[in-house]
Amino acid sequence: MPQPRALMLFAAGFGTRMGALTADRPKPLIPVAGRALIDHALDQAEGLALDRIVVNVHYRADQIRTHLAGRPDVMISDETAAILETGGGLRAALPLLGADPVFVMNSDSVWTGQNPLVQLAAAWDPARMDVLLLLLPAADFTGHRGSGDFLMDADGRLQRAAGQPGLTYIGAHITQTDRLADIPQQVFSLNLLWDQAIARGRAFGLIHQGGCADVGRPDSIPLAEALLADV
Numbered sequence: 001m002p003q004p005r006a007l008m009l010f011a012a013g014f015g016t017r018m019g020a021l022t023a024d025r026p027k028p029l030i031p032v033a034g035r036a037l038i039d040h041a042l043d044q045a046e047g048l049a050l051d052r053i054v055v056n057v058h059y060r061a062d063q064i065r066t067h068l069a070g071r072p073d074v075m076i077s078d079e080t081a082a083i084l085e086t087g088g089g090l091r092a093a094l095p096l097l098g099a100d101p102v103f104v105m106n107s108d109s110v111w112t113g114q115n116p117l118v119q120l121a122a123a124w125d126p127a128r129m130d131v132l133l134l135l136l137p138a139a140d141f142t143g144h145r146g147s148g149d150f151l152m153d154a155d156g157r158l159q160r161a162a163g164q165p166g167l168t169y170i171g172a173h174i175t176q177t178d179r180l181a182d183i184p185q186q187v188f189s190l191n192l193l194w195d196q197a198i199a200r201g202r203a204f205g206l207i208h209q210g211g212c213a214d215v216g217r218p219d220s221i222p223l224a225e226a227l228l229a230d231v
Contacts, residue, residue: 003121005051007103008090012058012079017217026060028107033225038107044117054096058083087188091180101176109171110224112231113210116172123206124174130202131175131194135167142213142227143220158203170212
């Protein structure tokens with residue numbers, strides 16, 4: 001199937017769980033293994049035939065703009081007036097991304113193993129899927145706290161775990177964007193879109209062939225660096 005040609009990278013959050021580390025910088029610029037988190041994420045786009053990369057900004061947006069000034073391939077979706085969460089942020093960026101399905105990534109995960117976007121592109125089937133999430137068993141998602149969000153059947157179709165141990169989203173997916181226009185809220189999470197796709201039987205998952213670390217707290221940084229060093 002044709003792969004998406006656009007990438008949305010979320011970088012607008014406040015990073016409050018990072019405490020003092022985000023007092024003077026946005027979380028995407030926190031260094032992990034000597035490089036900013038956002039650069040680890042952008043590495044995953046290398047080698048893909050992408051037409052557009054869009055990064056949204058809100059907290060300390062000027063620092064992210066300056067950091068990306070040398071990347072003419074990256075466009076900025078400005079949310080400085082109001083932070084819109086993931087769903088609202090993706091919808092606000094559609095004039096830059098276009099109407100076709102898009103890759104979506106968080107900027108606070110780091111990956112090892114197979115390229116997450118390449119894996120997603122190889123499994124993407126828009127005839128069956130509205131969304132395809134990259135997942136790991138909760139216990140294998142380094143630095144993450146929680147028991148998992150999804151259960152996956154033999155065909156890869158997802159349901160919510162509803163309190164059972166399950167699989168956890170690790171910060172990369174492909175999504176159709178046409179149904180975003182039907183959501184009345186201005187500020188909303190992509191979980192709303194995913195739950196709608198689950199109800200239609202069009203939400204699918206894919207197990208990441210490698211490791212991943214959730215860099216959401218200060219104590220996750222050494223865990224992420226150890227993961228990256230062990231490759």
